[in-house]
Amino acid sequence: MRKSNKPRAVRLTIIFLCILLCISVGIGMYLRTKPDADSGKNITQIAEQLSLDTEYVKIDCMGGIVKIDIVTPGLDTCTMRVAIYDLKTDKILSQTELKEGAWVTGLTHDGFYAAEHNKKILYVYDKSGKLKHAKNFSETEMWSPVCGLSEDEKYFIYTLPRTNEVYACNLQTDEVKKIGSNVALREQLGFYNGILYAAGMDNDIVAVDVSNFSVRTEVSDSRLNSFNPYYGIGTTEYSFIAADKRGIKYVPINSVDELVVGIGKDGFATSVSNQNGETLNIYNLDEKSLTHADINDAVESVCFTDDGRLLVLAGDAMEKKHKLYLCNPKKLNKDPLTVNSADIPERKKPQITVPETGRAEQAKIIENVPVLSQFPEFPTGCESVSAVMVLKFLGEDISAAKFIDEYLPKNAEFYWKWTKRYGPSPYEFFIGNPGTSASYGCMAPVIEKALCDYFGGSDRVRNTTGTELSQLCKEYIDNNIPVIVWATINMLETVPKNSWYLSDGKRFTWPGNEHCMVLTGYDSESYYFNDPYAGKVVKYEKETVEQRYSELGKQSIAVLK
Numbered sequence: 001m002r003k004s005n006k007p008r009a010v011r012l013t014i015i016f017l018c019i020l021l022c023i024s025v026g027i028g029m030y031l032r033t034k035p036d037a038d039s040g041k042n043i044t045q046i047a048e049q050l051s052l053d054t055e056y057v058k059i060d061c062m063g064g065i066v067k068i069d070i071v072t073p074g075l076d077t078c079t080m081r082v083a084i085y086d087l088k089t090d091k092i093l094s095q096t097e098l099k100e101g102a103w104v105t106g107l108t109h110d111g112f113y114a115a116e117h118n119k120k121i122l123y124v125y126d127k128s129g130k131l132k133h134a135k136n137f138s139e140t141e142m143w144s145p146v147c148g149l150s151e152d153e154k155y156f157i158y159t160l161p162r163t164n165e166v167y168a169c170n171l172q173t174d175e176v177k178k179i180g181s182n183v184a185l186r187e188q189l190g191f192y193n194g195i196l197y198a199a200g201m202d203n204d205i206v207a208v209d210v211s212n213f214s215v216r217t218e219v220s221d222s223r224l225n226s227f228n229p230y231y232g233i234g235t236t237e238y239s240f241i242a243a244d245k246r247g248i249k250y251v252p253i254n255s256v257d258e259l260v261v262g263i264g265k266d267g268f269a270t271s272v273s274n275q276n277g278e279t280l281n282i283y284n285l286d287e288k289s290l291t292h293a294d295i296n297d298a299v300e301s302v303c304f305t306d307d308g309r310l311l312v313l314a315g316d317a318m319e320k321k322h323k324l325y326l327c328n329p330k331k332l333n334k335d336p337l338t339v340n341s342a343d344i345p346e347r348k349k350p351q352i353t354v355p356e357t358g359r360a361e362q363a364k365i366i367e368n369v370p371v372l373s374q375f376p377e378f379p380t381g382c383e384s385v386s387a388v389m390v391l392k393f394l395g396e397d398i399s400a401a402k403f404i405d406e407y408l409p410k411n412a413e414f415y416w417k418w419t420k421r422y423g424p425s426p427y428e429f430f431i432g433n434p435g436t437s438a439s440y441g442c443m444a445p446v447i448e449k450a451l452c453d454y455f456g457g458s459d460r461v462r463n464t465t466g467t468e469l470s471q472l473c474k475e476y477i478d479n480n481i482p483v484i485v486w487a488t489i490n491m492l493e494t495v496p497k498n499s500w501y502l503s504d505g506k507r508f509t510w511p512g513n514e515h516c517m518v519l520t521g522y523d524s525e526s527y528y529f530n531d532p533y534a535g536k537v538v539k540y541e542k543e544t545v546e547q548r549y550s551e552l553g554k555q556s557i558a559v560l561k
Contacts, residue, residue, distance in 0.1 A: 262302025381434030
Protein backbone atom coordinates (compact mmCIF):
# COMPACT_ATOMS: atom_id res chain seq x y z
CA MET A 1 0.00 0.00 0.00
CA ARG A 2 1.41 3.41 -0.99
CA LYS A 3 2.15 5.93 1.84
CA SER A 4 0.52 9.36 1.81
CA ASN A 5 2.84 12.39 1.17
CA LYS A 6 0.62 14.81 3.11
CA PRO A 7 2.65 14.84 6.38
CA ARG A 8 5.88 15.47 4.43
CA ALA A 9 4.22 18.26 2.45
CA VAL A 10 2.97 19.86 5.65
CA ARG A 11 6.47 19.70 7.15
CA LEU A 12 8.01 21.27 4.07
CA THR A 13 5.39 24.04 4.09
CA ILE A 14 6.12 24.80 7.73
CA ILE A 15 9.88 24.88 7.09
CA PHE A 16 9.35 27.16 4.09
CA LEU A 17 7.18 29.55 6.14
CA CYS A 18 9.79 29.63 8.93
CA ILE A 19 12.48 30.52 6.42
CA LEU A 20 10.30 33.31 5.03
CA LEU A 21 9.66 34.58 8.54
CA CYS A 22 13.39 34.65 9.35
CA ILE A 23 14.13 36.50 6.13
CA SER A 24 11.37 39.01 6.85
CA VAL A 25 12.63 39.61 10.40
CA GLY A 26 16.18 40.00 9.12
CA ILE A 27 15.13 42.50 6.48
CA GLY A 28 13.10 44.38 9.05
CA MET A 29 16.02 44.56 11.47
CA TYR A 30 18.29 45.76 8.66
CA LEU A 31 15.86 48.46 7.62
CA ARG A 32 15.59 49.64 11.21
CA THR A 33 19.33 49.62 11.89
CA LYS A 34 20.93 50.55 8.59
CA PRO A 35 22.50 54.04 8.36
CA ASP A 36 20.21 56.80 7.11
CA ALA A 37 21.01 57.07 3.40
CA ASP A 38 20.28 60.78 3.51
CA SER A 39 22.55 61.33 6.48
CA GLY A 40 25.75 59.66 5.36
CA LYS A 41 27.81 56.80 6.67
CA ASN A 42 27.66 56.28 10.45
CA ILE A 43 25.50 59.35 11.00
CA THR A 44 22.13 59.08 12.71
CA GLN A 45 19.42 61.69 12.91
CA ILE A 46 18.39 62.29 16.53
CA ALA A 47 15.85 64.29 18.50
CA GLU A 48 13.42 63.99 15.60
CA GLN A 49 10.48 64.70 17.90
CA LEU A 50 11.78 68.26 18.35
CA SER A 51 10.36 70.94 16.08
CA LEU A 52 13.36 72.85 14.74
CA ASP A 53 11.37 74.94 12.25
CA THR A 54 12.84 78.34 13.08
CA GLU A 55 15.45 80.70 11.69
CA TYR A 56 18.22 80.00 14.18
CA VAL A 57 19.22 76.97 16.26
CA LYS A 58 22.24 76.71 18.57
CA ILE A 59 23.55 73.53 20.23
CA ASP A 60 25.76 72.99 23.27
CA CYS A 61 26.81 69.86 25.15
CA MET A 62 28.11 68.94 28.61
CA GLY A 63 28.56 65.33 29.60
CA GLY A 64 25.71 63.43 27.97
CA ILE A 65 23.31 66.38 28.06
CA VAL A 66 22.60 68.58 25.06
CA LYS A 67 21.09 72.06 25.20
CA ILE A 68 19.29 73.15 22.06
CA ASP A 69 18.34 76.82 21.73
CA ILE A 70 15.51 77.19 19.22
CA VAL A 71 15.51 80.90 18.52
CA THR A 72 13.15 83.30 16.78
CA PRO A 73 15.21 86.49 16.46
CA GLY A 74 13.91 90.04 16.52
CA LEU A 75 15.77 93.30 16.03
CA ASP A 76 17.78 93.39 19.28
CA THR A 77 16.00 90.63 21.19
CA CYS A 78 14.57 87.18 20.58
CA THR A 79 12.12 84.62 21.85
CA MET A 80 13.58 81.21 22.59
CA ARG A 81 12.70 77.63 23.39
CA VAL A 82 15.41 75.78 25.32
CA ALA A 83 15.29 71.99 24.91
CA ILE A 84 17.32 69.64 27.11
CA TYR A 85 18.11 66.31 25.46
CA ASP A 86 19.76 63.24 26.99
CA LEU A 87 22.13 61.49 24.57
CA LYS A 88 22.25 58.27 26.58
CA THR A 89 18.49 57.71 26.80
CA ASP A 90 17.61 59.50 23.53
CA LYS A 91 14.95 61.49 25.36
CA ILE A 92 13.88 65.12 25.51
CA LEU A 93 14.01 65.95 29.22
CA SER A 94 12.40 69.38 29.00
CA GLN A 95 11.42 72.30 26.79
CA THR A 96 11.36 75.76 28.36
CA GLU A 97 9.87 78.84 26.71
CA LEU A 98 11.73 82.13 27.21
CA LYS A 99 9.75 85.26 26.42
CA GLU A 100 11.17 88.09 24.35
CA GLY A 101 14.50 89.26 25.70
CA ALA A 102 18.26 89.51 25.20
CA TRP A 103 19.13 85.96 26.26
CA VAL A 104 22.39 84.17 26.97
CA THR A 105 22.08 80.49 27.93
CA GLY A 106 24.44 77.77 29.12
CA LEU A 107 24.61 74.34 30.73
CA THR A 108 25.39 73.47 34.35
CA HIS A 109 25.97 70.09 35.96
CA ASP A 110 22.35 70.01 37.12
CA GLY A 111 20.54 71.84 34.31
CA PHE A 112 20.88 75.15 32.51
CA TYR A 113 20.68 78.90 33.02
CA ALA A 114 19.21 81.79 31.06
CA ALA A 115 20.57 85.31 31.60
CA GLU A 116 18.65 88.33 30.28
CA HIS A 117 21.50 90.79 29.96
CA ASN A 118 19.37 93.85 29.20
CA LYS A 119 17.13 93.42 32.27
CA LYS A 120 20.02 91.94 34.33
CA ILE A 121 18.13 88.87 35.56
CA LEU A 122 19.54 85.35 35.93
CA TYR A 123 17.25 82.27 35.83
CA VAL A 124 18.55 78.83 36.86
CA TYR A 125 16.65 75.66 35.83
CA ASP A 126 17.12 71.96 36.46
CA LYS A 127 17.15 69.40 33.64
CA SER A 128 13.39 68.93 33.87
CA GLY A 129 12.89 72.62 33.13
CA LYS A 130 11.84 73.50 36.70
CA LEU A 131 12.94 76.98 37.81
CA LYS A 132 15.27 76.55 40.78
CA HIS A 133 15.87 80.22 41.50
CA ALA A 134 16.15 83.66 39.92
CA LYS A 135 18.33 86.60 40.83
CA ASN A 136 17.78 90.23 39.89
CA PHE A 137 20.90 92.35 39.46
CA SER A 138 18.91 95.58 38.97
CA GLU A 139 21.44 97.65 40.95
CA THR A 140 24.17 97.03 38.34
CA GLU A 141 24.70 98.61 34.94
CA MET A 142 23.47 96.76 31.85
CA TRP A 143 25.60 93.68 31.13
CA SER A 144 27.25 92.77 27.88
CA PRO A 145 26.37 89.38 26.30
CA VAL A 146 29.65 88.03 27.72
CA CYS A 147 28.33 86.50 30.92
CA GLY A 148 28.01 82.99 32.32
CA LEU A 149 27.21 80.74 35.27
CA SER A 150 29.77 78.22 36.56
CA GLU A 151 28.94 74.53 36.20
CA ASP A 152 28.43 74.17 39.97
CA GLU A 153 26.03 77.15 39.87
CA LYS A 154 28.09 79.02 42.47
CA TYR A 155 29.57 81.93 40.52
CA PHE A 156 27.97 84.18 37.95
CA ILE A 157 30.35 86.25 35.80
CA TYR A 158 29.15 89.39 34.05
CA THR A 159 30.88 92.21 32.19
CA LEU A 160 29.99 95.87 31.75
CA PRO A 161 30.32 97.13 28.17
CA ARG A 162 30.87 100.80 29.03
CA THR A 163 33.88 100.26 31.28
CA ASN A 164 34.98 96.75 30.18
CA GLU A 165 34.98 95.70 33.83
CA VAL A 166 34.51 92.05 34.86
CA TYR A 167 32.59 91.03 38.01
CA ALA A 168 32.02 87.73 39.80
CA CYS A 169 28.97 87.24 42.01
CA ASN A 170 28.90 84.41 44.57
CA LEU A 171 25.26 83.29 44.36
CA GLN A 172 25.49 81.55 47.75
CA THR A 173 26.61 84.67 49.63
CA ASP A 174 25.57 87.45 47.19
CA GLU A 175 29.11 88.83 47.44
CA VAL A 176 30.18 90.70 44.28
CA LYS A 177 33.86 91.10 43.43
CA LYS A 178 35.45 93.07 40.58
CA ILE A 179 38.15 90.88 39.04
CA GLY A 180 39.22 92.80 35.94
CA SER A 181 39.29 96.20 34.26
CA ASN A 182 39.74 97.20 30.63
CA VAL A 183 39.00 93.65 29.49
CA ALA A 184 37.53 93.92 25.98
CA LEU A 185 35.54 90.75 25.27
CA ARG A 186 33.28 90.03 22.32
CA GLU A 187 31.95 86.46 22.68
CA GLN A 188 31.28 84.07 25.54
CA LEU A 189 32.77 80.61 24.87
CA GLY A 190 31.48 78.76 27.92
CA PHE A 191 32.29 77.84 31.52
CA TYR A 192 34.65 74.88 31.87
CA ASN A 193 36.26 73.65 35.09
CA GLY A 194 35.49 76.82 36.98
CA ILE A 195 36.76 79.15 34.24
CA LEU A 196 34.67 81.34 31.93
CA TYR A 197 36.35 81.52 28.55
CA ALA A 198 35.69 84.34 26.11
CA ALA A 199 36.97 85.55 22.77
CA GLY A 200 38.72 88.90 23.10
CA MET A 201 38.75 91.82 20.75
CA ASP A 202 42.40 91.14 19.88
CA ASN A 203 41.77 87.69 18.35
CA ASP A 204 42.60 86.00 21.63
CA ILE A 205 41.13 83.58 24.16
CA VAL A 206 40.64 85.14 27.62
CA ALA A 207 40.14 83.07 30.78
CA VAL A 208 38.15 84.51 33.71
CA ASP A 209 39.14 82.26 36.63
CA VAL A 210 36.93 82.33 39.74
CA SER A 211 39.29 80.07 41.69
CA ASN A 212 41.72 82.94 42.13
CA PHE A 213 39.64 85.84 40.73
CA SER A 214 41.97 86.55 37.84
CA VAL A 215 41.71 87.42 34.16
CA ARG A 216 44.42 86.13 31.81
CA THR A 217 45.05 85.71 28.10
CA GLU A 218 45.43 82.04 27.13
CA VAL A 219 46.03 82.30 23.38
CA SER A 220 46.61 85.30 21.12
CA ASP A 221 47.26 85.45 17.38
CA SER A 222 45.96 88.03 14.91
CA ARG A 223 45.25 85.27 12.35
CA LEU A 224 42.68 83.48 14.52
CA ASN A 225 38.96 83.90 13.77
CA SER A 226 37.17 80.93 15.42
CA PHE A 227 37.40 80.01 19.09
CA ASN A 228 36.45 77.60 21.84
CA PRO A 229 37.98 77.22 25.32
CA TYR A 230 40.68 74.91 23.98
CA TYR A 231 41.70 76.23 20.58
CA GLY A 232 41.73 79.27 18.39
CA ILE A 233 41.50 78.38 14.69
CA GLY A 234 42.51 80.55 11.75
CA THR A 235 43.92 80.23 8.25
CA THR A 236 46.82 81.31 6.12
CA GLU A 237 47.11 80.85 2.37
CA TYR A 238 48.49 77.37 2.93
CA SER A 239 47.24 76.06 6.28
CA PHE A 240 44.74 75.98 9.05
CA ILE A 241 46.24 77.39 12.26
CA ALA A 242 45.36 75.64 15.52
CA ALA A 243 46.62 77.62 18.52
CA ASP A 244 46.36 76.58 22.17
CA LYS A 245 48.44 77.14 25.33
CA ARG A 246 51.02 74.65 24.07
CA GLY A 247 51.73 76.48 20.84
CA ILE A 248 50.65 76.62 17.20
CA LYS A 249 50.10 73.76 14.78
CA TYR A 250 49.69 74.12 11.02
CA VAL A 251 47.49 71.76 9.01
CA PRO A 252 47.63 72.04 5.19
CA ILE A 253 44.33 73.20 3.68
CA ASN A 254 42.81 70.73 1.24
CA SER A 255 40.38 73.17 -0.35
CA VAL A 256 40.22 76.95 -0.15
CA ASP A 257 36.44 76.87 0.44
CA GLU A 258 36.63 74.75 3.61
CA LEU A 259 34.89 76.56 6.47
CA VAL A 260 35.36 75.80 10.18
CA VAL A 261 32.06 74.61 11.72
CA GLY A 262 33.19 73.37 15.14
CA ILE A 263 36.13 73.08 17.54
CA GLY A 264 36.79 70.44 20.20
CA LYS A 265 39.47 69.44 22.70
CA ASP A 266 41.45 67.39 20.17
CA GLY A 267 40.89 69.31 16.96
CA PHE A 268 38.28 70.89 14.75
CA ALA A 269 35.74 70.21 12.02
CA THR A 270 35.22 71.86 8.65
CA SER A 271 32.67 71.45 5.90
CA VAL A 272 32.90 71.76 2.15
CA SER A 273 30.16 71.37 -0.42
CA ASN A 274 29.74 68.38 -2.71
CA GLN A 275 27.16 67.40 -5.30
CA ASN A 276 24.78 65.78 -2.82
CA GLY A 277 25.22 68.11 0.13
CA GLU A 278 28.36 68.63 2.17
CA THR A 279 31.41 66.71 3.32
CA LEU A 280 32.27 67.03 7.00
CA ASN A 281 36.03 66.87 7.65
CA ILE A 282 37.11 66.02 11.20
CA TYR A 283 40.72 66.96 12.01
CA ASN A 284 42.08 65.17 15.09
CA LEU A 285 45.32 66.97 15.94
CA ASP A 286 46.34 64.63 18.77
CA GLU A 287 45.90 61.45 16.71
CA LYS A 288 47.02 63.23 13.51
CA SER A 289 44.09 61.77 11.62
CA LEU A 290 41.44 63.08 9.24
CA THR A 291 38.02 61.48 8.85
CA HIS A 292 35.20 62.36 6.47
CA ALA A 293 31.41 62.06 6.55
CA ASP A 294 28.85 63.07 3.93
CA ILE A 295 25.65 64.86 4.91
CA ASN A 296 22.84 65.68 2.51
CA ASP A 297 22.20 69.03 4.19
CA ALA A 298 24.04 72.30 4.72
CA VAL A 299 26.14 71.94 7.88
CA GLU A 300 25.46 74.83 10.26
CA SER A 301 27.58 73.91 13.28
CA VAL A 302 29.24 70.98 15.02
CA CYS A 303 29.51 70.31 18.74
CA PHE A 304 32.10 67.83 20.07
CA THR A 305 30.71 65.60 22.83
CA ASP A 306 32.72 64.42 25.84
CA ASP A 307 32.69 60.81 24.59
CA GLY A 308 34.31 61.67 21.25
CA ARG A 309 31.21 61.88 19.06
CA LEU A 310 29.93 64.86 17.09
CA LEU A 311 26.57 66.59 17.18
CA VAL A 312 25.92 68.04 13.75
CA LEU A 313 23.33 70.74 13.22
CA ALA A 314 22.36 70.92 9.55
CA GLY A 315 19.54 72.30 7.45
CA ASP A 316 18.27 75.43 5.76
CA ALA A 317 17.68 78.59 7.79
CA MET A 318 15.94 80.30 4.86
CA GLU A 319 13.31 77.55 4.84
CA LYS A 320 13.44 77.38 8.66
CA LYS A 321 14.19 73.66 8.65
CA HIS A 322 16.95 72.10 10.71
CA LYS A 323 18.02 68.57 11.65
CA LEU A 324 20.26 67.22 14.38
CA TYR A 325 22.63 64.34 13.63
CA LEU A 326 24.94 62.27 15.80
CA CYS A 327 28.21 61.21 14.16
CA ASN A 328 30.76 58.74 15.50
CA PRO A 329 34.16 59.53 13.92
CA LYS A 330 35.62 56.34 15.41
CA LYS A 331 33.53 54.32 12.95
CA LEU A 332 34.69 56.29 9.93
CA ASN A 333 37.72 55.55 7.80
CA LYS A 334 40.77 57.54 8.87
CA ASP A 335 43.45 59.13 6.73
CA PRO A 336 46.82 60.26 8.09
CA LEU A 337 46.95 63.99 8.80
CA THR A 338 49.97 66.20 8.24
CA VAL A 339 50.57 68.50 11.21
CA ASN A 340 53.46 70.94 10.77
CA SER A 341 55.26 73.25 13.17
CA ALA A 342 55.61 75.96 10.50
CA ASP A 343 53.47 77.31 7.69
CA ILE A 344 55.45 75.71 4.86
CA PRO A 345 53.56 74.62 1.73
CA GLU A 346 54.32 71.21 0.26
CA ARG A 347 54.96 71.57 -3.46
CA LYS A 348 55.28 68.52 -5.63
CA LYS A 349 55.22 68.02 -9.36
CA PRO A 350 52.39 65.59 -10.15
CA GLN A 351 53.08 62.38 -11.99
CA ILE A 352 51.07 62.45 -15.22
CA THR A 353 51.21 60.67 -18.53
CA VAL A 354 51.30 62.96 -21.56
CA PRO A 355 51.05 61.95 -25.21
CA GLU A 356 54.02 61.82 -27.53
CA THR A 357 54.65 65.09 -29.29
CA GLY A 358 56.11 63.94 -32.58
CA ARG A 359 55.22 66.56 -35.17
CA ALA A 360 53.29 65.55 -38.29
CA GLU A 361 54.83 66.59 -41.59
CA GLN A 362 51.96 68.92 -42.50
CA ALA A 363 51.67 70.49 -39.03
CA LYS A 364 51.41 74.23 -38.70
CA ILE A 365 53.38 75.12 -35.53
CA ILE A 366 54.26 78.57 -34.19
CA GLU A 367 57.97 78.41 -33.43
CA ASN A 368 59.75 79.79 -30.36
CA VAL A 369 56.81 80.05 -28.00
CA PRO A 370 58.52 79.58 -24.60
CA VAL A 371 57.49 76.51 -22.62
CA LEU A 372 57.08 77.17 -18.88
CA SER A 373 56.10 74.80 -16.10
CA GLN A 374 53.71 75.86 -13.38
CA PHE A 375 55.46 73.53 -10.91
CA PRO A 376 56.57 73.69 -8.21
CA GLU A 377 55.85 77.36 -7.53
CA PHE A 378 52.29 77.61 -8.88
CA PRO A 379 50.44 74.27 -8.59
CA THR A 380 47.13 75.90 -9.59
CA GLY A 381 48.55 78.69 -11.72
CA CYS A 382 48.05 77.27 -15.22
CA GLU A 383 46.07 80.32 -16.42
CA SER A 384 48.72 82.84 -15.37
CA VAL A 385 51.66 80.75 -16.58
CA SER A 386 49.94 80.34 -19.96
CA ALA A 387 49.45 84.10 -20.17
CA VAL A 388 53.12 84.69 -19.38
CA MET A 389 54.21 82.23 -22.10
CA VAL A 390 52.31 84.36 -24.62
CA LEU A 391 53.73 87.61 -23.21
CA LYS A 392 57.30 86.28 -23.39
CA PHE A 393 56.71 85.17 -26.98
CA LEU A 394 55.74 88.77 -27.72
CA GLY A 395 58.99 90.01 -26.20
CA GLU A 396 57.65 91.10 -22.80
CA ASP A 397 60.03 90.79 -19.87
CA ILE A 398 57.78 89.48 -17.09
CA SER A 399 57.80 86.48 -14.78
CA ALA A 400 54.84 84.39 -13.69
CA ALA A 401 55.41 85.53 -10.09
CA LYS A 402 55.18 89.21 -11.06
CA PHE A 403 52.11 88.65 -13.24
CA ILE A 404 50.35 86.87 -10.37
CA ASP A 405 51.40 89.33 -7.68
CA GLU A 406 50.73 92.56 -9.58
CA TYR A 407 48.02 91.88 -12.15
CA LEU A 408 45.95 88.78 -11.34
CA PRO A 409 42.74 89.54 -9.36
CA LYS A 410 42.57 87.02 -6.49
CA ASN A 411 39.89 86.26 -3.91
CA ALA A 412 39.49 83.48 -1.33
CA GLU A 413 36.67 84.95 0.77
CA PHE A 414 34.17 82.18 1.48
CA TYR A 415 31.53 82.75 4.14
CA TRP A 416 28.20 81.53 5.52
CA LYS A 417 24.98 83.44 5.02
CA TRP A 418 21.75 81.76 6.11
CA THR A 419 23.52 78.38 6.06
CA LYS A 420 24.50 78.86 2.43
CA ARG A 421 28.16 78.91 1.46
CA TYR A 422 28.98 82.03 -0.56
CA GLY A 423 32.19 82.70 -2.45
CA PRO A 424 33.75 84.74 -5.25
CA SER A 425 33.02 84.28 -8.94
CA PRO A 426 35.77 82.66 -11.06
CA TYR A 427 34.71 85.02 -13.84
CA GLU A 428 35.84 87.95 -11.66
CA PHE A 429 38.70 86.50 -9.58
CA PHE A 430 41.19 83.71 -9.35
CA ILE A 431 39.70 81.56 -6.56
CA GLY A 432 42.46 81.26 -3.97
CA ASN A 433 46.14 81.77 -4.78
CA PRO A 434 48.05 80.05 -7.62
CA GLY A 435 50.83 79.27 -5.14
CA THR A 436 48.61 76.78 -3.26
CA SER A 437 47.30 73.40 -4.34
CA ALA A 438 44.14 74.06 -2.28
CA SER A 439 42.99 76.72 -4.76
CA TYR A 440 40.73 76.44 -7.80
CA GLY A 441 41.51 78.71 -10.76
CA CYS A 442 39.80 81.30 -12.93
CA MET A 443 38.00 81.77 -16.21
CA ALA A 444 38.88 83.82 -19.29
CA PRO A 445 37.54 87.26 -18.16
CA VAL A 446 39.99 87.25 -15.22
CA ILE A 447 43.02 86.70 -17.45
CA GLU A 448 41.60 89.21 -19.94
CA LYS A 449 41.47 91.84 -17.18
CA ALA A 450 44.97 90.99 -15.96
CA LEU A 451 46.38 91.34 -19.49
CA CYS A 452 44.53 94.62 -20.06
CA ASP A 453 45.93 95.95 -16.78
CA TYR A 454 49.40 94.85 -17.84
CA PHE A 455 49.18 96.67 -21.19
CA GLY A 456 47.33 99.63 -19.72
CA GLY A 457 44.43 99.11 -22.11
CA SER A 458 42.48 96.54 -24.10
CA ASP A 459 43.65 97.29 -27.65
CA ARG A 460 45.89 94.23 -27.89
CA VAL A 461 43.74 91.78 -25.91
CA ARG A 462 40.99 89.79 -27.64
CA ASN A 463 38.57 87.67 -25.61
CA THR A 464 37.77 85.12 -28.31
CA THR A 465 35.44 83.02 -26.14
CA GLY A 466 32.83 81.22 -28.23
CA THR A 467 35.10 80.85 -31.27
CA GLU A 468 35.56 77.32 -32.62
CA LEU A 469 39.10 75.92 -32.44
CA SER A 470 39.26 75.52 -36.21
CA GLN A 471 38.47 79.22 -36.58
CA LEU A 472 41.10 80.16 -33.96
CA CYS A 473 43.65 78.25 -36.03
CA LYS A 474 42.62 80.05 -39.21
CA GLU A 475 42.53 83.56 -37.70
CA TYR A 476 45.43 83.37 -35.23
CA ILE A 477 47.66 80.29 -35.48
CA ASP A 478 48.04 80.73 -39.25
CA ASN A 479 49.16 84.31 -38.49
CA ASN A 480 51.70 83.20 -35.86
CA ILE A 481 49.58 84.38 -32.90
CA PRO A 482 49.34 81.78 -30.09
CA VAL A 483 46.02 81.55 -28.24
CA ILE A 484 45.31 80.92 -24.54
CA VAL A 485 42.74 78.13 -24.39
CA TRP A 486 40.68 76.56 -21.56
CA ALA A 487 40.34 72.76 -21.67
CA THR A 488 41.17 70.04 -19.11
CA ILE A 489 44.25 68.41 -17.58
CA ASN A 490 45.47 65.67 -19.91
CA MET A 491 42.10 66.01 -21.71
CA LEU A 492 40.27 64.20 -18.91
CA GLU A 493 36.53 64.62 -18.62
CA THR A 494 35.28 67.53 -16.55
CA VAL A 495 33.63 66.40 -13.32
CA PRO A 496 31.42 68.53 -11.06
CA LYS A 497 33.30 69.38 -7.87
CA ASN A 498 32.59 71.73 -4.98
CA SER A 499 29.92 74.39 -5.35
CA TRP A 500 28.98 77.65 -3.70
CA TYR A 501 26.63 80.59 -4.16
CA LEU A 502 27.72 83.79 -5.88
CA SER A 503 26.74 87.27 -4.73
CA ASP A 504 23.86 87.33 -7.23
CA GLY A 505 22.33 84.25 -5.57
CA LYS A 506 23.23 81.83 -8.37
CA ARG A 507 24.92 78.54 -7.49
CA PHE A 508 28.25 77.83 -9.18
CA THR A 509 29.84 74.37 -9.43
CA TRP A 510 33.54 74.12 -10.15
CA PRO A 511 34.40 71.99 -13.23
CA GLY A 512 36.96 69.49 -11.97
CA ASN A 513 40.08 69.01 -14.14
CA GLU A 514 39.79 72.57 -15.49
CA HIS A 515 43.03 73.58 -17.19
CA CYS A 516 44.54 76.32 -19.32
CA MET A 517 47.20 75.94 -22.05
CA VAL A 518 48.61 77.81 -25.04
CA LEU A 519 47.43 76.63 -28.46
CA THR A 520 50.48 76.80 -30.72
CA GLY A 521 49.62 74.62 -33.73
CA TYR A 522 47.61 71.95 -35.47
CA ASP A 523 47.69 69.28 -38.13
CA SER A 524 45.00 67.23 -39.82
CA GLU A 525 44.40 65.10 -36.71
CA SER A 526 45.72 66.97 -33.66
CA TYR A 527 46.07 70.27 -31.85
CA TYR A 528 49.43 71.24 -30.30
CA PHE A 529 49.77 73.04 -26.95
CA ASN A 530 52.41 74.44 -24.64
CA ASP A 531 51.15 72.74 -21.47
CA PRO A 532 52.28 74.32 -18.15
CA TYR A 533 51.04 71.23 -16.25
CA ALA A 534 53.27 68.87 -18.23
CA GLY A 535 56.01 71.48 -18.69
CA LYS A 536 56.37 70.53 -22.37
CA VAL A 537 54.72 70.65 -25.78
CA VAL A 538 51.84 68.17 -26.08
CA LYS A 539 49.36 67.24 -28.76
CA TYR A 540 45.88 65.78 -28.50
CA GLU A 541 43.40 64.33 -30.97
CA LYS A 542 41.16 67.08 -32.34
CA GLU A 543 37.80 65.58 -31.48
CA THR A 544 38.71 65.14 -27.80
CA VAL A 545 40.14 68.66 -27.54
CA GLU A 546 37.04 70.17 -29.10
CA GLN A 547 34.83 68.29 -26.63
CA ARG A 548 36.82 69.45 -23.57
CA TYR A 549 37.05 72.99 -24.95
CA SER A 550 33.27 72.98 -25.30
CA GLU A 551 32.80 71.65 -21.75
CA LEU A 552 34.71 74.69 -20.46
CA GLY A 553 32.53 77.10 -22.40
CA LYS A 554 34.82 77.53 -25.44
CA GLN A 555 36.94 80.06 -23.55
CA SER A 556 40.01 81.56 -25.24
CA ILE A 557 42.09 84.73 -25.36
CA ALA A 558 44.44 86.04 -28.05
CA VAL A 559 47.03 88.77 -27.60
CA LEU A 560 47.89 90.71 -30.75
CA LYS A 561 51.44 91.59 -31.74
